[in-house]
Amino acid sequence: MRVPDAQDEPGPDAPAPPGVIDEWVAWNIRLRREGLGWSQADLAQKMAAAGWKWHPQTVHRAEQGQRKVTIGEAEALARLFAVTVDALTWPDMVTHTSAWLGMFTARADAAFGQIAAQTHDLLFAREHLERALAEIGRRGIGALEDVRGHVDDARSVLDDAAPEQAVEAGRGQYEQWRATAPADAWEVTGRDRFPRAPWLEASDGEG
Numbered sequence: 001m002r003v004p005d006a007q008d009e010p011g012p013d014a015p016a017p018p019g020v021i022d023e024w025v026a027w028n029i030r031l032r033r034e035g036l037g038w039s040q041a042d043l044a045q046k047m048a049a050a051g052w053k054w055h056p057q058t059v060h061r062a063e064q065g066q067r068k069v070t071i072g073e074a075e076a077l078a079r080l081f082a083v084t085v086d087a088l089t090w091p092d093m094v095t096h097t098s099a100w101l102g103m104f105t106a107r108a109d110a111a112f113g114q115i116a117a118q119t120h121d122l123l124f125a126r127e128h129l130e131r132a133l134a135e136i137g138r139r140g141i142g143a144l145e146d147v148r149g150h151v152d153d154a155r156s157v158l159d160d161a162a163p164e165q166a167v168e169a170g171r172g173q174y175e176q177w178r179a180t181a182p183a184d185a186w187e188v189t190g191r192d193r194f195p196r197a198p199w200l201e202a203s204d205g206e207g
Helices: 018-035 040-049 056-063 071-081 085-089 093-139 145-160 163-178 198-204
Strands: none
Touching (some): 093 145
């Protein structure tokens, strides 16, 4: 059975794709809201007063990255937080560090859930195949032309597609990527790993 190729996914040192920027926005909303001592209901009420149809669930979904924030909404949020829109989309060191931890915690948790769900599906499918092959054997129809090819495919899956083999394949793909990863791929606290906004970099050099 053919093992799927690893997805073309950037390593930790690659430029952040748009989806990661969305997650930074989500984390900025949460951190700034909590920093002001507002509940999700408080922020929803303030956004509604500013003309946006936000509810507590809207805030929750935005902070979880499940709902993208429009430019107009970002401008309204920035006014409420007394910051610039850029400050919501480009995190400073503290926000970026929190977002980094949050993103990869959520990613690990989501991946675990996906593995558990897919393992359930795999075991369910394997049991159906085992039962089907047993029934085919009892009926003596496995050699029929219309059945033989499917029987061979089913046996191949049962031989090569166990959950343990899937995990081993994933580990192999990961180790293959890891062998080519840059030496600083695991650095998570350095300045280069968490770049600050350009205007903050400029202010650092003043004086």
